[in-house]
Each structure stands twice: as structure tokens, then as C-alpha cells.
Amino acid sequence: MTALFDYLLGLGDDALVAAQRTAEWCARAPQLEEEVALANVALDQLGQARAFLTYAADLEGAGRDEDALAFLRDEHEFRNVQLVELPNGDFATTVAKTLLLAAYQNLLYTRLAQVAEPRLAGIAAKAAKESAFHVSYASVWTVRLGDGTPLSHRRMRDAVEEVWPYTHELFEPWAAPEAGLDPAALRGPWLEVVGRVLGEATLTRPPDGWAATGGRAGRHTEWFGPLLAEMQYVHRAHVGARW
Amino acid sequence: MSISAFDALIAADQKIEHQDQMPDGYRESLIRQIAQHAHSEIMGMQPEAAWIGRAPSLARKAVLIAKVQDEAGHGLYLYAVAETLGARREDLLDALHEGRQKYLSFINYPTLTWADVGALAWLTDGAAVVNQVSLCRTSYGPYARALVRICREESFHHRQGFDLLLALSRGTPEQRRELQEAVERWWWPALAMFGPADSRSTHSASSMAWRIKRASNDELRQRFVDLCVPQAEALGVRLPDPALRWNAERGHHDFTPPDYDELMRVVAGDGPRNRQRLAHRRRAHEEGAWVREAAAAHAAKQAARQSAATGALEDTAQEALAQEIDAVEEEWPLWEVFVRPRRGLGHTHAGSLRAPDAAVALHSARDLYTRREEGVSLWVVPSRSMTSSDPDLKDAYFAPAADKQYRHASSFPPPEGVEGL
Numbered sequence: 174m175t176a177l178f179d180y181l182l183g184l185g186d187d188a189l190v191a192a193q194r195t196a197e198w199c200a201r202a203p204q205l206e207e208e209v210a211l212a213n214v215a216l217d218q219l220g221q222a223r224a225f226l227t228y229a230a231d232l233e234g235a236g237r238d239e240d241a242l243a244f245l246r247d248e249h250e251f252r253n254v255q256l257v258e259l260p261n262g263d264f265a266t267t268v269a270k271t272l273l274l275a276a277y278q279n280l281l282y283t284r285l286a287q288v289a290e291p292r293l294a295g296i297a298a299k300a301a302k303e304s305a306f307h308v309s310y311a312s313v314w315t316v317r318l319g320d321g322t323p324l325s326h327r328r329m330r331d332a333v334e335e336v337w338p339y340t341h342e343l344f345e346p347w348a349a350p351e352a353g354l355d356p357a358a359l360r361g362p363w364l365e366v367v368g369r370v371l372g373e374a375t376l377t378r379p380p381d382g383w384a385a386t387g388g389r390a391g392r393h394t395e396w397f398g399p400l401l402a403e404m405q406y407v408h409r410a411h412v413g414a415r416w
Numbered sequence: 417m418s419i420s421a422f423d424a425l426i427a428a429d430q431k432i433e434h435q436d437q438m439p440d441g442y443r444e445s446l447i448r449q450i451a452q453h454a455h456s457e458i459m460g461m462q463p464e465a466a467w468i469g470r471a472p473s474l475a476r477k478a479v480l481i482a483k484v485q486d487e488a489g490h491g492l493y494l495y496a497v498a499e500t501l502g503a504r505r506e507d508l509l510d511a512l513h514e515g516r517q518k519y520l521s522f523i524n525y526p527t528l529t530w531a532d533v534g535a536l537a538w539l540t541d542g543a544a545v546v547n548q549v550s551l552c553r554t555s556y557g558p559y560a561r562a563l564v565r566i567c568r569e570e571s572f573h574h575r576q577g578f579d580l581l582l583a584l585s586r587g588t589p590e591q592r593r594e595l596q597e598a599v600e601r602w603w604w605p606a607l608a609m610f611g612p613a614d615s616r617s618t619h620s621a622s623s624m625a626w627r628i629k630r631a632s633n634d635e636l637r638q639r640f641v642d643l644c645v646p647q648a649e650a651l652g653v654r655l656p657d658p659a660l661r662w663n664a665e666r667g668h669h670d671f672t673p674p675d676y677d678e679l680m681r682v683v684a685g686d687g688p689r690n691r692q693r694l695a696h697r698r699r700a701h702e703e704g705a706w707v708r709e710a711a712a713a714h715a716a717k718q719a720a721r722q723s724a725a726t727g728a729l730e731d732t733a734q735e736a737l738a739q740e741i742d743a744v745e746e747e748w749p750l751w752e753v754f755v756r757p758r759r760g761l762g763h764t765h766a767g768s769l770r771a772p773d774a775a776v777a778l779h780s781a782r783d784l785y786t787r788r789e790e791g792v793s794l795w796v797v798p799s800r801s802m803t804s805s806d807p808d809l810k811d812a813y814f815a816p817a818a819d820k821q822y823r824h825a826s827s828f829p830p831p832e833g834v835e836g837l
Binding site: 193203210222306414416 | 783
């Protein structure tokens with residue numbers, strides 16, 4: 174398959190798995206207002222996933238659709254980074270994951286909105302607006318937890334430290350000619366955005382040590398199988414059914 | 417405003433607003449009903465949220481997230497209405513968590529298959545729409561306005577449920593079997609949603625007299641059954657009541673009433689899922705406490721930093737600030753939300769919400785009051801900063817304007833043929 178197909182799967186799978194995780198908060202958020210907010214983030218991510226996966230399926234032209242790609246691929250066929258697979262943990266961990274992912278997605282989408290390939294640019298332009306809000310939402314909470322009570326400060330600090338090793342994968346070489354973009358170039362501006370928020374949250378940027386890798390090549394964490402098992406089983410139990 | 421003025425307003429089918437004087441019984445009935453309604457919205461998220469992770473298509477997953485999200489939103493609109501009557505959300509949630517206030521009994525039944533998600537929405541949201549359309553004419557203004565918004569959104573819930581089932585009815589034999597079984601499970605809990613028979617209902621009479629409720633339990637239940645029968649035919653499902661048949665004389669369907677003893681037992685806490693649902697809700701609330709406290713602590717620190725930046729405060733001001741910080745740690749303050757629907761129009765009041773500070777209030781307002789393209793600009797104002805005219809001086813303020821017709825151009829009809837006036 175073409176590099177673009179693979180690239181679209183990566184974009185779509187990042188968003189899909191992030192949506193699946195974020196939606197796990199439904200009916201268990203720390204405050205009713207956050208129920209509505211987290212569901213909005215999940216819906217935006219899911220919408221992006223559907224747009225990218227539908228595009229990938231159209232490009233492939235093999236009769237698959239977004240659902241075939243989401244529900245009928247096995248673990249090793251998913252191209253998402255491991256960051257989005259991590260369990261939600263407490264609210265601080267979810268806030269950290271959302272901030273670090275959305276800051277990257279916003280930079281990426283903003284650049285992809287400028288590419289010549291019109292369908293990719295169109296999806297990215299819409300997604301850039303959504304991720305800008307996610308950055309804002311997650312920043313607000315990073316600051317409140319970091320600067321809140323001693324307990325929340327500790328939890329926010331631990332969360333950023335726990336998630337940090339999984340961010341390196343976002344900037345590994347991974348591209349399609351149509352995207353014309355080296356992810357490594359995003360890390361500078363990403364550190365700037367993230368560093369500013371961490372500073373305001375009275376937190377420091379964790380040191381770079383062990384770095385997760387392999388998601389884009391289909392190698393995932395031990396948490397990913399159970400996530401797919403839950404997501405896919407009804408669809409797979411009814412072979413050929415329409416919903 | 418006196419109580420006799422209240423009675424006159426009710427008799428004239430006028431709305432009661434939150435600053436009006438009202439009988440204690442009216443206020444208590446409203447708080448009880450609105451709290452139960454709000455609790456039902458947020459407890460009702462659980463049986464459906466359990467299926468978000470397993471939704472068998474991405475389109476259905478999106479719809480289900482949006483629906484469960486709406487339920488949190490409806491809970492928020494309704495708690496905000498209760499706040500206008502002096503009932504704090506935190507106290508109402510305590511009453512829910514301690515089992516002192518109730519929620520709708522159907523929520524205590526399990527959702528066993530994907531078809532249950534559709535059957536629950538088609539039947540219980542269908543019942544809710546029948547109930548709430550009648551309630552939109554309730555005498556309490558803030559409740560009526562919230563219900564108009566809720567009803568609009570509930571009809572999406574009801575319809576998407578039917579649509580989900582329709583896909584199953586056109587599907588495989590296995591899908592059709594799950595459809596039939598789910599409808600059999602949800603029919604009776606849905607019928608029970610209208611409450612006890614009129615002859616057994618304890619609160620109905622006063623609620624009807626005060627026009628909080630506008631139709632009796634049995635009238636609404638009949639309306640619901642009559643609506644469901646043709647819809648069930650379209651789905652090709654059998655409703656599980658052998659006595660269900662058209663009665664030409666009455667112009668309605670005859671049907672077997674739900675088991676009211678079971679209803680009473682489940683409402684009292686002894687149903688298949690009561691314990692788990694309530695424990696889940698309590699756990700989410702308790703596990704969220706540190707987040708709520710952190711946000712309040714940050715808001716207090718910010719306030720302190722700002723006042724330090726603007727110079728040393730008088731002792732009394734310091735004390736007021738300390739009190740404010742204490743207050744914010746107990747509960748996030750209330751904010752009023754104003755939305756500009758589109759460019760060229762003014763901001764109008766949409767409702768209220770709780771937030772630790774202005775930034776969080778703006779984010780929440782965006783998610784809560786503009787998620788269906790309702791706005792292009794938002795204002796949030798701390799509720800305690802609003803000053804309102806005194807309802808007791810309503811006549812002194814507004815009646816004198818009534819007899820000054822000379823202020824209006826229409827009082828001076830121009831002679832025929834004269835233009836440009």
C-alpha cells in the first residue's frame with residue numbers, strides 16, 4: 174500500500190485510540206462539568222479518526238470502510254503511537270496525556286492544513302481548531318492541578334513523569350510524500366508550548382530518558398490488546414452484520 | 417409579592433419566577449421533582465456509558481457518546497434550576513448519594529446487549545419525551561425554560577434509539593433475536609416511568625393544582641402506549657403484553673399496567689442494579705474530590721496573588737478575602753452564562769454553571785451551552801455580581817410605563833398622503 178495510506182492510518186489510529194480512552198471517563202468524571210468537557214474531547218477525536226480512516230479506505234479502494242479498519246484489524250496492524258494506549262489512570266494522568274498529545278496534534282494539523290493534497294488539508298484544518306481547544310482545556314487543568322493542593326501537585330507531577338517517555342515517539346521519522354513534513358521539526362515548538370504550561374503549573378519538564386517506540390510499526394503496549402478486545406468484540410461476534 | 421399574588425399568577429396560567437414569593441409546599445415540591453429529574457439524568461448515564469467502549473460501529477459510538485454527554489448536560493441544567501430555588505447542587509448530590517432522594521427506577525435494570533442500548537433509548541427516552549413535553553408548560557419559569565432545551569435534545573435521544581433498533585430489525589436473525597429480547601426487558605420499566613397509578617400517587621394532586629405537573633400519570637402512560645404500538649409494528653417486534661389491544665370505544669389501546677409493587681421496591685432501593693449504580697456514582701464523586709479541591713485552591717491562590725499585586729489590603733478586605741477563599745473551597749461558585757447566538761445579536765442568558773474561576777467557567781460554558789452551534793461569543797459572570805430589580809417593587813418600577821402611550825409613535829397617526837413621518 175502507499176505511504177499515504179499508512180500515514181492516514183497513523184493519524185486515524187492516534188485519534189481513534191485516544192477517543193476510546195477518553196470516552197472511558199463517561200459517567201465517572203470528577204465533576205459534572207468535566208463529563209461534558211471530556212465527552213467533547215472524545216467526540217472530536219472520534220470525528221478526526223473517522224475522517225482519516227474513511228480517507229484511507231477510499232484511497233485503498235479495496236471495499237473496506239472506516240468500520241472495517243477500526244474493528245477488523247489486529248493489534249499489529251494499528252499504526253498509533255503507544256502514548257494513546259496508556260490507561261487513563263487518575264484525572265491528572267488523563268490531563269497529561271491530553272495536553273501532550275493535543276499540543277503535538279495541533280502543531281501537526283496546523284502544518285498539514287497547508288499541504289497541497291486537498292482532502293488531507295481539509296481534514297487537518299478542521300482538526301486543528303478542535304485540537305487548539307483541547308490544548309486550552311488540558312492546559313487549564315494542568316495549571317489548576319499543578320498549582321492547586323500539595324496532593325494535586327504531586328499527582329500532576331507524577332502524571333507528567335509517567336507519560337513523558339511516550340512522547341518521543343511522536344517525533345520519530347514518519348511521513349508520506351503528500352505530508353512533506355519531518356515530525357522531528359515539531360519537537361521544538363511542542364516543547365515551547367508544553368514548557369510554558371508546565372511552568373505556569375509550577376512543574377518542571379522531566380528529563381529525557383527511556384523512550385517508547387514501535388507503535389507506528391505495529392508494536393504496542395500490553396494495554397492495547399484489552400482495549401481492542403473491548404472495542405471490537407461486538408462487531409466481530411456478528412460477522413457481516415450491519416449496524 | 418404576596419401569596420395571594422402567587423395564587424393569582426397560577427390561576428392566570430402565568431409563570432412563577434425565582435424571586436417571587438411562593439408557598440413553602442410549592443418550593444419543596446419543585447425541588448423534590450427537579451432534583452429527582454436531575455438525579456435521573458446523571459444516574460441514567462451509567463447503563464449506556466457501559467456500552468460506549470463496545471459500540472459496534474464508529475457512527476453509533478459517536479451518537480452514544482453525544483447522548484450520554486447530553487444527559488450530564490441535562491443534569492447540569494436541572495441542578496442550576498434547583499439552585500434558583502435555594503437548593504445547592506452539593507446538598508442535592510449528598511441526598512442522592514445517601515439515598516434520601518430518588519431517581520427513575522428504570523436505571524436500576526441492566527443493559528445486557530447492544531440492543532438494550534437501543535431499546536432503552538426508544539422506550540425510556542420515548543416515555544421521557546411524553547412526560548417532559550407535558551412538563552414544558554410547568555408553572556415554574558426556570559424549569560419550563562430548561563425543559564424546552566431538554567425536550568429538543570431528548571427527541572434526538574428517542575429517535576436515534578429507534579434508528580438503532582431499525583438497523584437491527586433489518587439485520588441478521590441473531591440481531592433480530594437480541595432486538596426482541598431487549599424490547600421485552602425494557603417495556604415494563606418504561607411503563608413504570610410514569611409513576612404509580614393516579615389512585616396511588618402521593619404527590620400528584622398538589623402538583624397538578626400548582627400546575628407543576630400538567631397531566632396525570634395514567635393519562636401520560638396511555639399516551640405513551642398509543643404512540644409505541646405502531647412504532648413496534650414498524651420494528652417488527654412484539655410488545656410483551658398479551659392484553660394489549662385497540663379499544664375502539666375508548667379510542668385507546670387497552671394494556672396491562674406495570675407491576676406497581678415492583679416499582680415501589682425498586683424505587684426504595686431493592687432492584688437488580690440499585691446498589692451498584694449508587695456505589696459507582698458515589699465512587700466517582702469521592703474520587704473527584706481532590707480535583708475539585710485543587711481547582712478551588714488554585715482559584716484562591718490566584719485571587720490572593722492578584723490582591724497582593726494591587727497593593728496591601730485593609731484588614732477588613734483581607735478578612736473578606738479569607739472568607740471568600742473558605743467559601744470557594746467548600747463549593748465552586750455559581751456563574752451565569754450569556755451566549756451571543758450569531759453576529760449582530762446581543763448576548764442572552766442561557767443558564768448557569770459551577771466553576772472555580774473564570775477560565776474554567778468559559779470552557780464549561782462553551783461545552784454546555786454551545787455544543788449544538790448555539791453561539792459565537794460567550795460571557796460568564798459570577799452570579800453574586802448580578803444585581804436584580806426587587807420583585808416586590810415590580811409595580812413601582814414597571815407599571816407607570818403602561819399609561820404613557822404618548823411615548824410611542826403609533827399614538828400619532830399621520831394624515832393620509834403625508835409621507836416621511
